Amino acid sequence: MEQHSEAFLDNASKALKNGEQAQRRDRITSLASQIRAAAVERFEEFDGLKHHIKKIRQHSLDNLDYYLSQFEKEAVHNGSQVHFARNSEDLNSLVLDICQQHDARRVAKGKSIVTEETGLNSFLQSAGLSVMETDLGEYIIQQAGETSSHIVSPALHKSANEIRELFQQKHDLGARELRETSDLVVEARDVLREHFLQAEVGIIGANALIAENGYSMLVTNEGNGDLCANLPRVLIICTTIDRVLPLAEDATAMSRLLARSATGQLQSCYTSFYSGPRREGEIDGPLETHFVLLDNKRSNILSSDYREILECMRCGACLNHCPIYNSVGGQAYGSVHSGPIGSVLTPLLTSLEHSHLLPNACTSCGRCAAVCPAEIPLPDLLRDLRHEEGIKKLSAPRWRYGLKLHSWLARHPSIYQTLAAISIRILYQLGRKRGGFSKLPFASGWTSQRDFPVPQERTFTQLYKAKMKQSNER
Amino acid sequence: MSGSARSEIFAHLREAGRGESEENIQRERLSLGSASAPAPPATEICQAFILNVLKNQGSVACVNNRAEAVQAIAHYLYPHFHNYRLVTGNDPRLAAMPWRDAGVLPRFGSLEAGEPVALSFARLGVVETGAAVTWTSKANPAANNFLPEHHIVLVDKNDLVPTMEKAWERIHHALEKTGRPRGINFIAGPSSTADIEGELIYGAHGPHRWHVVLLGDVPVDAQNIARAAQRNQC
Numbered sequence: 001m002e003q004h005s006e007a008f009l010d011n012a013s014k015a016l017k018n019g020e021q022a023q024r025r026d027r028i029t030s031l032a033s034q035i036r037a038a039a040v041e042r043f044e045e046f047d048g049l050k051h052h053i054k055k056i057r058q059h060s061l062d063n064l065d066y067y068l069s070q071f072e073k074e075a076v077h078n079g080s081q082v083h084f085a086r087n088s089e090d091l092n093s094l095v096l097d098i099c100q101q102h103d104a105r106r107v108a109k110g111k112s113i114v115t116e117e118t119g120l121n122s123f124l125q126s127a128g129l130s131v132m133e134t135d136l137g138e139y140i141i142q143q144a145g146e147t148s149s150h151i152v153s154p155a156l157h158k159s160a161n162e163i164r165e166l167f168q169q170k171h172d173l174g175a176r177e178l179r180e181t182s183d184l185v186v187e188a189r190d191v192l193r194e195h196f197l198q199a200e201v202g203i204i205g206a207n208a209l210i211a212e213n214g215y216s217m218l219v220t221n222e223g224n225g226d227l228c229a230n231l232p233r234v235l236i237i238c239t240t241i242d243r244v245l246p247l248a249e250d251a252t253a254m255s256r257l258l259a260r261s262a263t264g265q266l267q268s269c270y271t272s273f274y275s276g277p278r279r280e281g282e283i284d285g286p287l288e289t290h291f292v293l294l295d296n297k298r299s300n301i302l303s304s305d306y307r308e309i310l311e312c313m314r315c316g317a318c319l320n321h322c323p324i325y326n327s328v329g330g331q332a333y334g335s336v337h338s339g340p341i342g343s344v345l346t347p348l349l350t351s352l353e354h355s356h357l358l359p360n361a362c363t364s365c366g367r368c369a370a371v372c373p374a375e376i377p378l379p380d381l382l383r384d385l386r387h388e389e390g391i392k393k394l395s396a397p398r399w400r401y402g403l404k405l406h407s408w409l410a411r412h413p414s415i416y417q418t419l420a421a422i423s424i425r426i427l428y429q430l431g432r433k434r435g436g437f438s439k440l441p442f443a444s445g446w447t448s449q450r451d452f453p454v455p456q457e458r459t460f461t462q463l464y465k466a467k468m469k470q471s472n473e474r
Numbered sequence: 475m476s477g478s479a480r481s482e483i484f485a486h487l488r489e490a491g492r493g494e495s496e497e498n499i500q501r502e503r504l505s506l507g508s509a510s511a512p513a514p515p516a517t518e519i520c521q522a523f524i525l526n527v528l529k530n531q532g533s534v535a536c537v538n539n540r541a542e543a544v545q546a547i548a549h550y551l552y553p554h555f556h557n558y559r560l561v562t563g564n565d566p567r568l569a570a571m572p573w574r575d576a577g578v579l580p581r582f583g584s585l586e587a588g589e590p591v592a593l594s595f596a597r598l599g600v601v602e603t604g605a606a607v608t609w610t611s612k613a614n615p616a617a618n619n620f621l622p623e624h625h626i627v628l629v630d631k632n633d634l635v636p637t638m639e640k641a642w643e644r645i646h647h648a649l650e651k652t653g654r655p656r657g658i659n660f661i662a663g664p665s666s667t668a669d670i671e672g673e674l675i676y677g678a679h680g681p682h683r684w685h686v687v688l689l690g691d692v693p694v695d696a697q698n699i700a701r702a703a704q705r706n707q708c
Contacts, residue, residue, distance in 0.1 A: 028672040045510035052509045059506060063499045065487035078654055084480040136678055137669035153669055160671050185667060185675045192679065197587075213646075213654065223620050223665040223680035229657065230616035241483060246503050248646075252638035252660075253509035263668075266512075266526060267603035270620075270680075271660040278656060281612040283584045285656050295479075299486035 002119055004334035005346055005355035011332035012361075021157050025329055028156055029320040035264030036317060036371070043260060053257055054375050056250050057311040061302060067211040067244045068293075074214025075291055079276035084241075085294045088118035094292050095120060095203065095236055096127055102234050102288075104129065104200035108192075110218070110225030111135040112205030113314065114238050114294055116148065116336045117349065120203075132195045134224040136188055143170050149330035149338070152262050152316040157329055160184065192224070202228035202286065204274075206239035207258065207313070208251040209291075215273040216291070217251045219258060223270050235286035237274065240294045242302070242310040248273070254313060257373035261315035301348050306381055309344050311374040318368035318378060324361045333358060340368040340378045347385055356394040359385035417461050428457045511602050511637040519601055519634050520688065521696040524703075526604025530663030531676065532684040534700040536692040540571050543689050547626060548576040550685055551591065554624060561585045561622070562593040565613035568628075584615035585622055592618035592625055598644055599629040599688075602637045605662035606686065607645070609655040619659060625681035627661070631690025 015021070040046045060067055072082045085091035091114075099107065107129055115121070121131045121142075133142040137154035141147065144166055148154035155163070164178050167187055178184050204225045206216035216237050218225045229235050245251050252271070259265040278285035301307055319325045319339030330338035335346040335355065343358035359382045368378040389395055390403070409416040431437055436451035446452060458466075494502070514522035515529075524534050535546040551558050558578045562568050573580055585592050594614060596606035606627040610616050619625060635641050638660075645658065665680030676682040688700070 024671065031672055043512040045512065048510050052506070055506050056503075059502060062492050063494060065484055065491045066494070066496065066499050068487065069484070078656075084483050086479045086482060090479055134679070135669070136667045140669070153672070155669055156672075158670075160673075163670055181670050181673045182675050184670055185678060189677065189679055196679075215654075215658070221666045221668075222678035224678070226616070226620045226659070227679055230610075230620060241487070248642045249508060249639045252642070256509070256512070256638075265662075266529065267605055267660065267662040269530070269661065269663045269666055271605070271662070273658040274656065275654070276656050279611070279653075282610060282615070282656070283612070284615045284617050285610055289656070295483045295486070299483055299490060302487065303490035 003336070003346060003350050003355060005350075005358050007334055008332060008357040008361065011334060012328040015328040015332045020159070021329060022327065024159065025156060026326055028153065029326055032152075032263070032316070032320045033371075036261055036320070039260040039264035043256075046257075046260070049253065049256060050373055050375055053250075053254050053373070054311070056245065056253075057374065060245055060250075061242065061307060061310060064242065064244065064302065067246055068241055070211040071209050071214055071244050074212065075275050076214070078214045080214065080289045080291055082291045082293065085292055085296075087294075087296050091115070091118045091238065091292055091294050091296075092120050092123040095238070096124060096129075098234065098236055098288075098290055099124065099129060099201050100127075102200055104234065106195065106199040107131045107201045107203060108196050108199035108228045108232060109133050109138075110202070110204035110220070110228040111138055111154075112203060112238050113151065113336060114205055114240055115203065117296065118294065120238070132192065132199070134192050134196065134228060135220075135222060136185065136224075139188055139192065140166065143167075147331055148336065150316060150319060151314055151330075151337070151339070151341075157331065196224075196227045196231050199228075199232045201234045201236060202230075202232035203236045203238060204228050206237055206243060208254060209239065209244045209293075210246075210248050210251050210273070211244050212247050213275070215248070215275040217255070218272045218274065219255055219268045219270070220272075221263070221265075221269045226270050226272050229272065229274050230285055233287050235274065235289045236292060237290065238292045238294065240296070240298055242298050258313045258315050261313075261317045261371070261373040297349055304348075305384065306344065306348055308374075308376050309341070309348065309381060311376055312341055312345075312372075313374055314341075315373060317371040317373065321367040321371050323363055323365060323367075328361075333361070340382065341376075344378060344381045344385065352385065352388055352392065353394060356385075356389040356392075359383075359389065360395075417459070421459050421462055424455045424459050425457065427455050431455075508639050511639065514601055514636065518693055518696060519636065520631060520690075520692045521699060523599055523601045523604060523629075523634055524688065524696050524700050526601065527663075527686050528604075528699075528703050530604045530684070531666070532604070532663055532686050533704055534686045534688060535704070536688045536697040536700050538689075538691065540689070541575060543628060543687055544571055544573055544576040544578055546687050547593065548578050550626065551578065554683075555590060559589075560591045560593050560626070561589050561618060563595075563612075563614045563618055565595050567595050568593065568613075585617045590623040592622040594619055594625070594627050596627050596629045597633065597648065598641050599634045599686075600638055600641050600660065601634055603660065603662050605660045607641060608659050608661065609645075610657040610659075611652075611655055616657060616659075619661060620665075620680045622681055623677065624683040624685065625661075625664070626685045626687060628687045628689060631688060631692060 140155040149157040431454035598607040664684040667678035
């Protein structure tokens with residue numbers, strides 16, 4: 001999996017300077033958060049449903065070998081072909097083989113984060129295939145040569161103006177001006193409609209696999225995934241081995257949480273279940289349907305302390321509620337997966353050595369855990385990764401020594417309290433006349449955006465002790 | 475490659491798994507029961523379904539019988555297209571409808587370029603989500619559900635189910651006789667996107683209008699809700 005998380009701090013600094021993008025991000029994620037809150041409030045049993053799905057997911061992961069094998073059996077019974085991929089290379093080669101067997105030249109792709117993880121597009125393109133992303137957001141960033149900035153809205157970082165300019169460069173517009181957002185949507189629709197009708201292979205992802213009947217579940221609002229699944233003569237469904245749920249009703253029960261958490265809907269416009277080729281007498285649909293099921297370290301995660309991360313349903317709520325994500329945006333993470341979920345998943349799917357900065361992209365505010373419909377304890381997992389980072393000595397020495405010093409002080413409260421009292425007193429003396437500090441040693445990042453307030457003369461512990469002494473004397 | 479990959483992956487999973495017997499696994503799943511569904515927006519089933527269809531930005535017409543259904547479809551078609559043409563699958567239930575009485579000209583088959591409107595007969599309507607359920611077959615080409623600019627869906631009141639759990643019960647029962655289809659689709663509204671600056675636009679790839687014709691003995695209150703909404707939408 002390609003990732004550039006080493007550059008997180010530089011990327012974040014650059015992103016913080018782009019005020020227009022930050023404002024747009026803030027507006028859209030705040031709106032998504034409000035819509036989610038309203039949908040959750042209307043559904044009185046939301047917490048009960050969360051607990052139920054948690055149990056189902058745990059049960060599925062506890063017995064994943066059984067359910068995956070049941071899924072395979074049923075999918076084959078439906079006429080599907082099921083393939084297994086250990087890693088990105090396996091998945092990419094399997095998909096290319098299928099395309100080549102059918103002399104395919106054009107591929108229409110629905111949104112599939114799994115194939116972004118494996119870098120499938122560039123692999124197929126280097127073999128001479130034309131690959132077109134068909135989700136509107138994915139299409140925009142593909143045309144712009146950029147990476148996704150949000151799991152649900154990949155082009156969230158781009159303004160309508162930027163998208164208009166992009167289409168002016170890439171499309172033959174003639175006299176059309178594309179003034180309104182709806183004009184931009186129609187333009188993309190027309191271009192992509194042609195591609196849907198010409199593509200020989202459709203590739204989609206899956207939100208779940210159903211063991212009892214061998215179907216995949218795909219949840220979309222645009223319907224592009226359904227066009228990919230129904231129009232080309234070959235369908236390839238790429239997903240990961242951990243997506244299996246026991247029953248069809250488990251998948252739709254999960255979609256209740258997913259739709260409300262992502263977009264506040266009762267159900268996304270299209271919730272579709274696919275398995276097998278066109279049946280006898282049908283006039284449309286693929287002649288072959290393939291499932292390519294990727295492991296890519298997930299079976300290792302399953303036996304690790306991080307297994308709960310596999311219960312993620314990719315709703316994006318943790319991104320929308322994360323102060324770090326909202327400040328720096330998804331592209332700063334340098335990985336397919338961004339936000340709190342990405343900061344846990346990226347180190348596990350690649351290596352902590354290359355992405356140890358990401359688990360530090362956290363203020364431990366806990367909002368991600370509070371809104372996660374899969375009840376994943378994201379702040380705890382991030383803390384555990386930071387702990388591993390410390391043990392492996394991956395962070396800069398000044399951070400490690402600083403934390404060691406802090407840890408020593410925290411274990412010696414009397415020295416801590418004395419030093420705190422002295423430094424607070426000094427800060428008070430220095431600052432009481434001017435009311436705040438515009439510059440402070442070791443805190444230039446903090447003071448670059450706002451003044452540091454002048455503390456009270458005495459610390460809380462000093463005041464508490466004084467008060468206790470007073471009441472004892474009485 | 476896939477064969478050895480399969481054995482390797484399953485070996486890892488077996489190591490990580492609990493190694494329970496099939497019987498124990500199934501018993502455990504059974505003991506977990508079913509999920510809770512949201513309360514419907516109204517106690518009467520038609521009213522609740524209509525309210526959720528409207529919430530999904532669909533429009534609704536209520537009709538008592540097939541003759542009225544054809545009339546309602548004609549009333550929908552003319553203002554939008556100035557003609558009475560539509561495409562529909564080779565569904566015997568649709569072929570038997572009195573199309574000529576209302577002057578509607580159906581073409582039976584799969585939607586082709588230049589044809590803006592298709593009609594499907596839903597297998598089920600799900601009250602909880604305001605969704606129509608269809609599945610692929612000779613009688614229901616997938617293109618008719620996903621490619622038109624306007625998608626009209628006929629839903630029989632007798633096919634309304636309260637929740638998605640009940641929908642699966644009905645689907646599994648129906649498929650016991652026919653075998654499993656290639657695709658099962660729960661459709662809840664016109665195709666939409668908010669990928670450009672969060673602005674919600676209908677008709678991203680598929681239909682930008684979604685019209686439900688609810689067929690059967692629909693209570694007057696429910697009919698009034700549908701009518702009032704239609705007046706507002708007009």
